[in-house]
Amino acid sequence: MASQYAEAFARAFESRSGTVSFAATREETSAALRGVARERRASLVAVAGIPAAVRETVIGALDGIEVIDVDRLGGALPKEAIAKADLSVTWAAHGVAREGVLMEATWDDAAKLASCLPLTNVVLVSGERFLPDFASAMREAGKMVAESPAPKPTISFIGGSSRTADIEGRLLYGVHGPHSVVALVLEWA
Amino acid sequence: MTDRGKLAEKVRRALATDGLSDKMWASTSRSRGNRARAVQELGIDVGAMKESVRGLKARAMSDPDLPRKFAEKVEGNGGHVFFAKDGAEAIDYVAGLAKAHGAEVLAKSKSLTSEEIDFDHALEARGVRCVETDLGELIVQMAHERPVHLVMPAAHKSVADVASLVSQSLGKEVPEDPDAILKEVRAYLRPVFLSAKVGVTGANAGIAETGTVVIETNEGNGRLVSAAPDVHVVLIGTEKIVNSWEDAAEVVSAAALSATGQLTTVYVSAFTARSPMGGRSAGRELHVVILDNGRSKMKADGRYAGALDCIRCGACMNVCPTYSVVGGHTFGHIYPGPIGIPWTANVHGVDNAAFSDLCISCGLCKEACPADIDIPMMIAEVKQELVDLHGQPRANRFFAGSETLARLASATAPLSNWSLKPRAARLAMEKVFGVDRRRTLPAFSRRRLRSRLRGVDGGDGSSGKVVYFPDVYADYNDPELGVKAVKMLAALGYEVKVPKLKWSGMPYISYGEVRKAAKVAAYNVKALAGYVQDGYEVVSTEPTAAYMLRDAYLTLAPGEGSRLVAAHSHPFFEFVEPGLGRLNLAPSRGAGAELGFHIPCHDRALTGGGPAVRFLTAAGYKVDIVETGTCCGMGGTFGMKSGTMGYDLSNAVGERLFDLFRGSRCGLACTESSVCAAQIHDGTGLQVLHPLHLVDFSKR
Numbered sequence: 109m110a111s112q113y114a115e116a117f118a119r120a121f122e123s124r125s126g127t128v129s130f131a132a133t134r135e136e137t138s139a140a141l142r143g144v145a146r147e148r149r150a151s152l153v154a155v156a157g158i159p160a161a162v163r164e165t166v167i168g169a170l171d172g173i174e175v176i177d178v179d180r181l182g183g184a185l186p187k188e189a190i191a192k193a194d195l196s197v198t199w200a201a202h203g204v205a206r207e208g209v210l211m212e213a214t215w216d217d218a219a220k221l222a223s224c225l226p227l228t229n230v231v232l233v234s235g236e237r238f239l240p241d242f243a244s245a246m247r248e249a250g251k252m253v254a255e256s257p258a259p260k261p262t263i264s265f266i267g268g269s270s271r272t273a274d275i276e277g278r279l280l281y282g283v284h285g286p287h288s289v290v291a292l293v294l295e296w297a
Numbered sequence: 298m299t300d301r302g303k304l305a306e307k308v309r310r311a312l313a314t315d316g317l318s319d320k321m322w323a324s325t326s327r328s329r330g331n332r333a334r335a336v337q338e339l340g341i342d343v344g345a346m347k348e349s350v351r352g353l354k355a356r357a358m359s360d361p362d363l364p365r366k367f368a369e370k371v372e373g374n375g376g377h378v379f380f381a382k383d384g385a386e387a388i389d390y391v392a393g394l395a396k397a398h399g400a401e402v403l404a405k406s407k408s409l410t411s412e413e414i415d416f417d418h419a420l421e422a423r424g425v426r427c428v429e430t431d432l433g434e435l436i437v438q439m440a441h442e443r444p445v446h447l448v449m450p451a452a453h454k455s456v457a458d459v460a461s462l463v464s465q466s467l468g469k470e471v472p473e474d475p476d477a478i479l480k481e482v483r484a485y486l487r488p489v490f491l492s493a494k495v496g497v498t499g500a501n502a503g504i505a506e507t508g509t510v511v512i513e514t515n516e517g518n519g520r521l522v523s524a525a526p527d528v529h530v531v532l533i534g535t536e537k538i539v540n541s542w543e544d545a546a547e548v549v550s551a552a553a554l555s556a557t558g559q560l561t562t563v564y565v566s567a568f569t570a571r572s573p574m575g576g577r578s579a580g581r582e583l584h585v586v587i588l589d590n591g592r593s594k595m596k597a598d599g600r601y602a603g604a605l606d607c608i609r610c611g612a613c614m615n616v617c618p619t620y621s622v623v624g625g626h627t628f629g630h631i632y633p634g635p636i637g638i639p640w641t642a643n644v645h646g647v648d649n650a651a652f653s654d655l656c657i658s659c660g661l662c663k664e665a666c667p668a669d670i671d672i673p674m675m676i677a678e679v680k681q682e683l684v685d686l687h688g689q690p691r692a693n694r695f696f697a698g699s700e701t702l703a704r705l706a707s708a709t710a711p712l713s714n715w716s717l718k719p720r721a722a723r724l725a726m727e728k729v730f731g732v733d734r735r736r737t738l739p740a741f742s743r744r745r746l747r748s749r750l751r752g753v754d755g756g757d758g759s760s761g762k763v764v765y766f767p768d769v770y771a772d773y774n775d776p777e778l779g780v781k782a783v784k785m786l787a788a789l790g791y792e793v794k795v796p797k798l799k800w801s802g803m804p805y806i807s808y809g810e811v812r813k814a815a816k817v818a819a820y821n822v823k824a825l826a827g828y829v830q831d832g833y834e835v836v837s838t839e840p841t842a843a844y845m846l847r848d849a850y851l852t853l854a855p856g857e858g859s860r861l862v863a864a865h866s867h868p869f870f871e872f873v874e875p876g877l878g879r880l881n882l883a884p885s886r887g888a889g890a891e892l893g894f895h896i897p898c899h900d901r902a903l904t905g906g907g908p909a910v911r912f913l914t915a916a917g918y919k920v921d922i923v924e925t926g927t928c929c930g931m932g933g934t935f936g937m938k939s940g941t942m943g944y945d946l947s948n949a950v951g952e953r954l955f956d957l958f959r960g961s962r963c964g965l966a967c968t969e970s971s972v973c974a975a976q977i978h979d980g981t982g983l984q985v986l987h988p989l990h991l992v993d994f995s996k997r
């Protein structure tokens with residue numbers, strides 16, 4: 109059962125051109141991820157920042173598709189590798205109800221690039237991690253940064269796909285970053 | 298050619314450039330509309346937002362140590378900080394970094410602070426190429442131009458222009474299709490992001506409590522520029538540093554809402570230290586360049602310190618009538634638009650701020666500004682500096698003294714009125730005083746208001762006591778309007794006094810005679826404060842006068858007196874509205890007649906036109922608010938001046954409103970402002986009347 113905040117988030121995120129799905133179980137999560145990968149004809153998927161309790165489900169869902177495990181790329185050339193991916197699966201620390209944004213916290217810029225570079229970004233967020241508004245999310249982010257030992261996390265709020273209105277005011281998507289962003293709310297995690 | 302002559306020539310060229318005004322107007326209208334829609338749909342309390350932004354800025358500005366505190370935190374997190382006293386120092390520092398890292402190309406995301414110091418050209422002169430990655434910035438870089446707007450740098454370019462620029466720059470044919478252009482740009486920039494050794498961003502805020510830098514983008518280029526290269530350089534002005542994450546949240550929300558009507562931009566990034574890349578920390582560096590470049594001087598100058606509160610949302614540009622038809626290459630030096638005037642005067646020198654002549658003192662920028670910056674008053678100060686340096690042009694002198702002129706013309710009426718008509722006389726007036734011969738000028742009344750009021754019932758005072766402030770128009774030109782106002786106030790039970798006062802003095806502000814405006818304000822405040830202390834309220838039928846009393850006098854004559862006067866001053870219809878139930882109202886032009894109603898700029902901040910519209914509706918009119926969202930273009934007496942820097946520019950703005958009037962079914966127009974009435978009449982041929990001239994009333 110989605111919380112009031114999660115539902116408000118979904119409405120706001122979709123009004124910003126994002127897509128939202130809810131998954132009540134691990135199975136639904138796998139199915140949703142497989143569905144996006146199939147629909148986007150993904151052949152290379154970058155996975156970054158997924159907590160251990162969810163990771164297995166994600167990797168399992170992508171069985172048969174080549175996966176770049178960004179967190180374990182090590183000293184190779186991670187940005188070039190990530191840039192080749194056509195889909196990414198990343199994690200948000202929180203969803204923000206009123207503004208319809210996801211709050212991502214990363215400790216390595218390779219993980220940040222995973223939500224920046226591929227054309228489609230699926231962001232997983234726990235159904236229990238919703239905050240009412242941007243002001244409270246910034247407070248939370250400030251606390252996280254202040255209390256975190258070095259290296260401090262980088263916080264990114266993501267409100268849908270990369271866009272511009274720089275050509276005659278026409279709204280165009282995917283200028284640099286993802287053309288589409290899917291928020292997958294995990295009601296079980 | 299004088300600087301003023303050059304400005305007029307630039308305006309002439311801008312107005313003659315095919316499609317420029319239309320593109321600028323379309324862009325600013327869209328932004329105005331998006332913001333207005335968001336405010337309404339989301340129920341945003343704009344007043345509370347302004348107060349909050351002002352408060353956080355005041356807290357930040359009151360702590361001279363804040364930049365140092367911020368710097369210490371950045372360094373504590375492993376970052377490097379460089380305090381640059383000016384652009385040259387900042388550029389030297391970044392050029393040194395580029396050299397040390399062997400960077401021949403810098404990936405840049407939008408930074409107005411870098412524009413301020415001409416960063417790209419300076420770096421290029423040292424053999425380092427800067428690639429702008431924000432699409433709008435990239436377009437103007439390809440065109441070798443400057444941004445035309447703070448938020449929409451390429452608002453003056455059409456799809457065809459952009460396709461042609463991208464084709465030329467990339468050496469391949471790109472079709473005139475926005476999606477195709479975007480695909481090419483994405484493909485062009487991707488290797489830049491991935492291969493640049495150094496990335497440069499600006500900052501929307503620096504958070505002192507944790508040493509965090511916040512940047513907002515919609516395109517996501519800021520995230521890429523700050524993450525992909527090993528070295529990230531942040532160029533931040535001292536004024537962007539705030540105390541806390543809460544304060545930064547306010548800045549982000551207010552900027553996004555005011556710029557584009559969004560609750561936040563698509564991406565808001567906050568980085569506190571350099572993150573490793575794939576586990577590698579070696580070579581990953583964060584450098585924060587904190588730029589002063591005149592900001593300390595600005596902070597110490599009471600006239601301009603408020604400009605440092607700017608959060609660069611561009612809303613002042615979107616509402617500015619003249620900016621909206623000439624664009625930021627004419628209405629701007631490096632910083633464009635209204636706020637560009639005080640910023641230019643302070644960081645690039647007052648002579649570069651001569652485009653302040655394009656401000657027609659409508660006051661809309663102040664109303665739109667989320668930081669509530671008194672931009673019009675700062676512009677008046679810049680104009681005063683220019684007048685002190687270079688003198689006052691003849692036409693400005695003539696109009697700045699319009700009260701004296703009105704007194705003279707009234708005393709010599711009807712002769713003076715006759716001289717307003719013949720072609721030869723108008724030609725002579727144009728030549729000698731710079732009054733455009735095409736402009737219909739209001740006739741003068743031989744008998745002024747106070748003389749007309751002899752024998753008129755001054756009210757029994759059962760509802761209270763009122764000072765009626767007629768200003769120039771209801772005193773010298775249309776005293777009948779003043780008589781009606783006094784009669785209505787008396788009918789509502791007020792005891793009405795019309796004491797001898799000076800005019801409101803607005804033209805002094807418009808023409809950069811701030812010291813004279815301050816004298817007028819001091820005189821009127823002294824006189825009116827006495828009445829207020831005796832229990833009088835102050836009421837005016839002229840929106841500009843009400844605006845001066847309520848707002849501008851607070852700055853011109855600071856102190857308890859002006860605060861008292863402001864608190865007890867009212868636009869006419871706002872004041873009478875609660876008592877209208879005691880009057881019989883009837884339309885003097887026939888029941889059900891359709892009126893096209895124009896809201897004067899100075900009334901937008903006060904009542905938004907609502908009380909006058911309700912008054913007309915209650916009298917039986919069908920009222921259609923005819924609205925572009927900005928000024929009619931008259932700008933007080935600006936549109937009476939001859940030539941480009943007067944009538945022509947005024948009409949270029951007005952044309953949009955005239956079209957709406959022509960497209961409406963209204964056979965009659967109505968506005969509370971005497972000068973808006975002249976503009977709409979001249980532009981449409983419609984008869985334009987004050988609401989009081991359209992309604993008959995009697996006591997119930």
Ligand code: SF4
Binds near residue numbers: 613619634657662676
């Ligand atoms: S007062 Fe009006 S004309 Fe002047 S800069 Fe502000 S918006 Fe533009």
Ligand code: SF4
Binds near residue numbers: 608610614667672
């Ligand atoms: S002056 Fe005000 S409205 Fe203009 S850009 Fe700055 S914050 Fe925005």
